[in-house]
Amino acid sequence: MLFSSVIFLFYFFPIVLILYYLLSFSRLAQNMLLFFASLFFYAWGELRYILLLLASILANTLFGYLVEIFRKKEEEDKNSDYKKWKQITLVFMCLFNLSFLFYYKYFTFVLKNISQFWDTDLVIPQIILPLGISFFTFQAISYVVDVARGDAPAQKNPFYVGLYIAFFPQLIAGPIVRYNSIAEQIKSRRSTWDKLSVGCCRFVIGLAKKTLIANQMAIVADHIYRLNNATEVSVALAWIGSIAYTLQIYFDFSAYSDMAIGLGLMFGFKFEENFNYPYISKSVTEFWRRWHISLTTWFKDYVYFPLGGSRVENKDIMIRNMLVVWVLTGVWHGAEWTFWMWGLLNFAVIFLERLFEVDKKSHNIFLRRVFTLFLVNLGWVLFRSENLLLAGNYISNMFGLNQNQLYSAEAGVFLREYWIYFIVAILFSTPIARNMNQHLFYHPSKVITKLVSMCYPFVLLIIFFVCVSFLVKGSYNPFIYFNF
Structure with a gap:
């Protein structure tokens, strides 16, 4: 269910x-x-x-x-x-x-x-x-x-x-x-009216992220990955597919966390946050402080620290501890070599970031964010692919290494049909919407604040019925967690 x-x-x-x-x-x-x-x-x-x-x-x-x-x-x-x-x-x-x-x-x-x-x-x-x-x-x-x-x-x-x-x-x-x-x-x-109302709002937001964004991105990603498995795809189409999956997995996973947190609040439970806008990270290290926080914390507290963490005098032991954690993180996600390689990729990048103290540098923030997203996107290609051969073929298509064409008619079709979903997904993967929401709720003008407070429940109610209409008509609704 x-x-x-x-x-x-x-x-x-x-x-x-x-x-x-x-x-x-x-x-x-x-x-x-x-x-x-x-x-x-x-x-x-x-x-x-x-x-x-x-x-x-x-x-x-x-x-x-x-x-x-x-x-x-x-x-x-x-x-x-x-x-x-x-x-x-x-x-x-x-x-x-x-x-x-x-x-x-x-x-x-x-x-x-x-x-x-x-x-x-x-x-x-x-x-x-x-x-x-x-x-x-x-x-x-x-x-x-x-x-x-x-x-x-x-x-x-x-x-x-x-x-x-x-x-x-x-x-x-x-x-x-x-x-x-x-x-x-x-x-x-304590089960309170405030918890119930906040939980309902949080659940509807999660349902919208899953139904209106993640499921639409899944249509694009699944089609292009299947196409890549069967034939050659253009550079543009490969990038569209990889970006679609990058957005899909974030909105799918964070949506379920939002719904879980909302449901918990409705029953009086308070769960910790699990995502904190990971795609605005300036490094892969920061990305993992913001992505699937509960899993990262679990490995840190039950594996990394018991092994000695980073406080050991011997640097080799510290590297070993990091390697163990990231191999286990990859293995936890699924039984395929692609997950092992994905875990090793994260280990290698985080090790290099720690070696060159990337997190302590404050310049070129925009370029660092772009480069982090680039690495994360490549990692998701490994994560999504059925095996290493298909992952290698997909990445090769992304960079034109298979002598594939730069652009194709299929790429144009997906851009025309789904451009609005891409824009909405990209915007909502950043804190822009949250900051606008907070600005309106705490606006200096009491009239605006009261108007927003009155309209907010109705807006969420409309969003809920839109989500239900998508579900009733049998729109694509994949379950991404079967590996877990």
Whole structure:
């Protein structure tokens, strides 16, 4: 079940929201409702894997309970073996969670590569990837590690652990919520009219980004990438396709984060922001401070810092730490060599930026932004391509290295049909709209401020009905997160 679907918008979500506020007399009842609603939400599209999700919840509840016992015993008796038992439990927890992730996401990839490398005829099973497995696996790991560190208490109630891991707003597409940031909210959050209204607005904005921008960019990108796989494309058409995907992935991913944050607010939860206009970055390092912030923070706190981070005296170890993080970041996104290369590309660029201290330089800001976008765009070509051969062919077409023509009739067709979507997407990928919005809401003239405040809900209502009309007529609505 997708947020941008009629079933979710007019059946599932309204029923859950109404029942939630009818149960406002009991926080326990509200949490139980959200937990079982989240299981239903997941089972709607992944009924065969609901037991996998439940196993993750129950096992990690137990792991959290055990590591808290060992941590408290360790604090009481510094010379005891409880620290060792805590570490052993953490190892088993990681093996448990990552084994499922490996089997469902990477097992066939490993078998295919073994078969090709050794020229053997292995039987490759058809394994369907459970939706959101990378997201809920990382959340489960962060829960147990936070408890082991003493950053959050262990939750004895498995239903509450289940609500944290399986909460439907962020279950299949993030953001990755840290347990220590939400533990208190599970028990004692406040559901207010302000949160409900702000959440509704945020959800509609996300729905518009997904339906009116990301889906239109997907039509262009998917068509051109398919065309590139089958025949030669012109330089202009290759660039149009790469820019379309660059815009698609931002608006698709940030739209789901907006909708998740909005849904969370409507139920009283406050999630951290996940995107902060990454395409205005002056370096790739800055880009990753602004893009998928929850994933970047997760790797930093649970991989990079435990390895020693950048505070180690040996520069080689620091480089190793960066390499590990970026290889894992690439692998997390999908089981294909293109993701490995994409992760290595980010590592190489960020390493060079750190070596030459690019972030500390304040000149040529415009050129730095253009060059950063150029590198990010090339990276997305790797990310989008089905394999390295097709990625290399696409990049070659972008620079005319295949002796392909500069311009083609297809390029003209896409520009004529979708130019308005490109302009809107480019504008809204910058803070221009946000700054104009803030300027109007906090205008010195009280008349203008009041007029904007009165019109804003109606404008959002119109946008919502436009989005619904696109969905009802069956417009293109791809789900970009099947790899995750």
